[in-house]
Amino acid sequence: MIRLLWVGIWMAYMTAPVSDLLDGGHHPVATALGCLGLLTFLTAYCRLLFRPAGRPLDLRKAGGALVAMAALAAALALTLGDSWLVLFVYVSVACGAVLPLKAARLTVPLVTVVLMLVGLTAGDAPHLLAVLGIPALLGGFAMSGVRQLVRTTRALREARATVAHLAANEERLRLARDLHDLLGHSLSLITLKSELAGRLLPDQPEQAGRQVADIERVSRQALVDVREAVSGFRRPTLEAEAAGARIALTAAGMAADLGRTADGHPDLPPDEEGALAWALREGITNVVRHSGARRCTVTLTEAGGELCLTISDDGRGPEGPPGNGLSGLSERLQLAGGRLETGTGEQGGFVLRAYVALSRRATASELASPTPG
Structure with missing residues (x-):
């Protein structure tokens, strides 16, 4: 539930692509492909962030999934419009949530740069890039910090249990x-x-x-x-x-x-x-x-x-x-x-x-x- 609350904060940005699909401005085939692409993107996103806590993470598979999500976000933004640039925010959040701290420090800024380049190619206004670029950058680092905080808290709990066990043995x-x-x-x-x-x-x-x-x-x-x-x-x-x-x-x-x-x-x-x-x-x-x-x-x-x-x-x-x-x-x-x-x-x-x-x-x-x- 705690993980769901943290991840659910970023779901507010999903209103932009959903509204773009519902307003009827695209060809039916493009709308259908957009729905399929959005569903595929959300499936990969949820599988990365809602995996069981006790299951070890395969970094190779996680990296492949993140690359696929970034490529899908770029393709949807270039074909359906700048409303789909918000998907890069989710890619950045996923990088901060699943990658190690050193890797996240590199990939989060990289995703933000790709967001800006795709936005400029799609003809988006500079102010929209600023509106999306800052949340992508801060969101990725925030999720990385939350992940590190959870690890530290877990380590402190284990250390406290170990100290209590040693104290009981000493007594x-x-x-x-x-x-x-x-x-x-x-x-x-x-x-x-x-x-x-x-x-x-x-x-x-x-x-x-x-x-x-x-x-x-x-x-x-x-x-x-x-x-x-x-x-x-x-x-x-x-x-x-x-x-x-x-x-x-x-x-x-x-x-x-x-x-x-x-x-x-x-x-x-x-x-x-x-x-x-x-x-x-x-x-x-x-x-x-x-x-x-x-x-x-x-x-x-x-x-x-x-x-x-x-x-x-x-x-x-x-x-x-x-x-x-x-x-x-x-x-x-x-x-x-x-x-x-x-x-x-x-x-x-x-x-x-x-x-x-x-x-x-x-x-x-x-x-x-x-x-x-």
Whole structure:
């Protein structure tokens, strides 16, 4: 319907050839041939402009149709009179509507020039050429501009849909990373404390009760964390994760050496601190679940304008390719402008290093050396 409205504007010029056919000034044979020629011209015009939008345009066929329309318009104007010069306006509009922008810039002025030459040959008055030449020129460029505008609008809609799709995927990935890190750590801690409570229950019911109370506390905190993660407000801190890491390592029967990790760094932005906090949570969870270690050491050091969180243990070391947790942690650090390194330690075991950039270079005295926790 929109295309019909745009094209229908130019149908007002069709009154001139129709009136010329109806006034009876031509021989019946000439009138019949004029009607046939006009019908053929309008058929070609409508087929060009009202083709299905999803069907690709064959430029060779479209160019042939435009040449045929121009030749028919010239023949009708030369044989039936200057009233038929208006057909060149439709040829110009069709050129602007179907041809590429570069081609339309050449063909529209060319059609206008042909209109003037045919008009002068037919003996038309100069003022009529001006009346038809300007609409032919402007009409062709207007239709070319409308076509370009439609393409741009369609491209913007597709780009908007793509951006919305990417945003939804990014939010889905964020939620998956948060839930994996949150539930993996909390469920591992609940499992350890449940096993410990089961061992203490027959002979030490008071200590078993304390473990059950810790299980309830961890479960409630996990529920709060999941709600915050779903809402998008979850941003852990090094202090909170360091406290949780001590509890998890102690419950697993490992010696914990966290040094001054919970103190963080005065120049560490919130996003970077959150990334390191997630790294601490994921690293401690992997140590508790997979390492079989007896000791775990966590240090926070500065070098080259970067802050490095190192988690090392004396366990079995890396086994197999990185899992979903480390892959998600690497993506999280990249979003914060950092990076992740993993491998085997000098004395065996597994080492995880998470790097983030500092907001400025700090002096060595601002970062206290790690001391045993």
